[in-house]
Amino acid sequence: MQTTPNLSAPRQVSIALGERSYPILIGAGLLGDAASYAAAPKGSDALIVSNQTVAPLYAAQLAQALAGRHRQVHQLALPDGEQHKDWATLNLIFDALLTHGADRKTVLYALGGGVVGDMTGFAAACYMRGVPFVQVPTTLLAQVDSSVGGKTAINHPLGKNMIGAFYQPRAVVCDLDVLGTLPPRELSAGLAEVIKYGPIADMAFFDWIEAHVDALRALDADALAHAVQRSCEIKAAVVAQDEREAGLRAILNFGHTFGHAIEAGMGYGAWLHGEGVAAGMVMAAELSRELGLVDAAFVQRLTRLIQRAGLPVRGAVIDAQDNAGRYLQLMRVDKKAEAGEIRFVLIDGPGRASVRAAPDALVRRVIDRCCQ
């Protein structure tokens, strides 16, 4: 007798960090299923932190799924957008926790994209010096990248993600169904972080993305499941080796050095994070080529895929007078910089990356060539 395979069973990726290990669940219909949250502590109160766009769509469903786990389930909707990823908005979470008399066992649930996840995670890291939290990412970008690995932060006017903590969630619940309500622009922004994993770690995955980018943009369920799973697997392997970014982990920031400069230079929220990363990857690939690490064909192939994903392949002009100078100024406060020297994630060859410095003149040339 054959057993029927359970086609709807969620895929699972594990982040191996000793006593801070946790599961990433990937599948359809997970958000409203109480079983998805089995890794979260039971019995205490909970606070769902979301934003004003996502909360009306999914907060009630999540609250219902959690009703059996927690004594009381409170909700908070933050203003939506990267420009609100600051202390004032973070403090709304602390205010809510203290107003509800939340104690050290209260569990926070981050229901939203990268901004909600980063802020809720940082609030969980700091409230009473640390309470448990669960990531329920509702954007592709958060599912494949920001909700995984424990990086939490808020922005400072002088730099992105400058104030934060390494603080791991108890679980990440990636419900693929919610991607159906994602605006196409946000879906594309998420694809930037999916594409990223190819050049830095896995060119076979890059081949697969090239073959399935149209399916991904059309929200094909199988394609999305594989993209999320493979992205999380690569990220999990890197994070398990270097949780606090002493070295290797920095390669996950491919495209981010230029990308953060675009985001900060244009004003947070003007470009989506994934859009900055997209143009930033082209610029970092160009810089790799200038340094003789990859050939023009590789840069073209990457650029073409980014374009097919609906993403920008040229950087923004962030200063009409001295565009390259402004990029350099913003990139000097990047967290990878050391002693004022900017360090870039460069492609050593397809599927391999490393972090290194580059001459300013070369960087300026790349910026001049890559910005319209």
Next chain:
Amino acid sequence: MQTTPNLSAPRQVSIALGERSYPILIGAGLLGDAASYAAAPKGSDALIVSNQTVAPLYAAQLAQALAGRHRQVHQLALPDGEQHKDWATLNLIFDALLTHGADRKTVLYALGGGVVGDMTGFAAACYMRGVPFVQVPTTLLAQVDSSVGGKTAINHPLGKNMIGAFYQPRAVVCDLDVLGTLPPRELSAGLAEVIKYGPIADMAFFDWIEAHVDALRALDADALAHAVQRSCEIKAAVVAQDEREAGLRAILNFGHTFGHAIEAGMGYGAWLHGEGVAAGMVMAAELSRELGLVDAAFVQRLTRLIQRAGLPVRGAVIDAQDNAGRYLQLMRVDKKAEAGEIRFVLIDGPGRASVRAAPDALVRRVIDRCCQ
């Protein structure tokens, strides 16, 4: 031939936390001695964070001692006082770091009392998700308690130390000479945390304090050295067993539950932290007696020593209408509280403490009896 013993060699206590272990140095003349900072990373920039009272006295001396270790040594003086232990003041540290282009290897030095240490430590925990820091405590309270063990935090209007992190320094440098410039009121406040270690852990040390309290108040060097060393030893032993306060570590908060309510109820800065703890210890001892855990003679003996240390033995009236009610309200947001139930550090018998709940009616009686 006899060798001359080096009488000025610093005493050393070690905090054993695996790869996060660090030394506490205790002795005269340490602050201005470059050798005291050997455990701090070398070569990067440094930022000395102090306050407007302490900086004029010692910042130049510390900067000189660090000149050979760091490329550049920047300085920042925060406004002085518990009422400034908030986000706005914390942000002055981030502003300074970003303005100076501080990177992930920049070392922060906390030069001051508990407020400076807590805020600098929290800034170090959060800046770029963690940079190294060193504690250079200049008050007795900071030397015997707050600089040791990695608790960092800021206050929230709704509760003390509500937002923070467990984040260990690379070293603690306790220069006993600096206690000579400490106002007598601050010296007494520090003695509260010294006295604390007796009832919770070591009655032989309590006997010693009774015999030496006058010498301590007169700044006798040998007495201070022993008090700081023994306090750090006890704290180190507790922290090594329970770094993140899952259980045992909470006994170090003897007197703090009532004390925090006094501090918050009177407005931060009106009572010194040590003064709140002093009156709070009498109240917690009274509550222990009400529960039949200790006898009246023990409470009297503790009260007498606190009084001889120049500290308040009666709680403040923080609400003219419903004083006990206001205490209870404030104590319910204490970090030890669970599901709205206040948990007190009680004395199980001289030298032994545990954390437990108590009936509200009993707590009210103690508050009514202990406040003037």
